[in-house]
Amino acid sequence: MPGFTCPFCNQIMSIDNTTVRSYHPSFNKPNEDIISISQNHCHSSTVRITFYNCPSCMKSTIKVTGVGNQVKDMTSNFYPNSVAKQFPDYIPEQIRNDYQEACAIVNLSPKASATLSRRCLQGMIRDFWKISKGSLYDEISELNGKIPADLWSALDGLRKLGNIGAHMEKDTSVIIDIDPSEAENLIVLIELLMKEWYINRHERDNLFSKILTTTAQKQAEKKGK
Template structure:
């Protein structure tokens, strides 16, 4: 099951890279004895990030139906089940300057999204409230009221994205209740909440940090010029 060269985004450093045979390792383990499903193949696939500053790796495992051929055994069809072994979720790595409780709720929401969408959505809702309270200093009795308070404070595109996610399926009702109350949501709704949180973390925390860094460089450069000019005047 070797793959041709393909484009890949590292889940750790987020660098887009071309994965070649030197960056991957795979193995097929087959078993059949006393198995009610017949011949099965457990396929493991490891990928090493080509970025010299990263070199971290991912491991996935997939269980397939398999069949005997003249050349041995091969897997057939789509995976019966798939496991992400490393990393265990699709959570993006966010910087340490984002408050730990916010990052922890986000990471846990990603980790259990497929196993329990309603628990994931509860964590995401708490994470969203934490972002609004920490970044904007808005505190209301209900999350839906805190979101409403944002409307005149943020750009229209971001507001439309928040409002669109808030208004679909059970998410709207989910935001009007106590944030720790578990309410049934569809898996796609839980995933949308996670994607919204990722956008907000990037647009608010990361952009602000990058802006502050650029401004500090401008200030330092200006102060350097002023010091040099004053030195020339003496």
């Protein structure tokens, strides 16, 4: 079973009955029977409250998901109210802020979340790659051939989905929605880029610096003998 990443300490925890517990309260019952939940015989107001207790930092993440027909489309990160991970300070503050806001509203407004992910991407291209053009389309085009082709296609896809929230359709009768899971995929892509671009570069620079420092020390020791 896949693990769960704690939003407080970023540690990956296993999912089992010692770390995760779910309850199913409704208007009629404080905790609906699991069997009736699985058989769809639950009350229309039934929700699933899931607690993830991290063994590393001992903090609990709480999520609420609609189960009954009245609330079946509802999902919410109750505590913390965002799925945002904590990223290092060497990633520019504005990029981190846009990312955190995209996470905070992913269920309330997937379109707005996608737009913020789009803005995150543009901020990273301008900061990390030092590419600044008239539009994100031109900036992503400039990356063509500099990054793997599949990643380039994903970035262009993020741009297009972000455009749905950022720009109104010419035909105002056409309504194109983005659901929370689609907006979450864009957030995961932003997280991947932060790791591959910023964190990997930082760790690589630290490793190279340590090796060069060690080499200089050993050379000095050798000359001193």
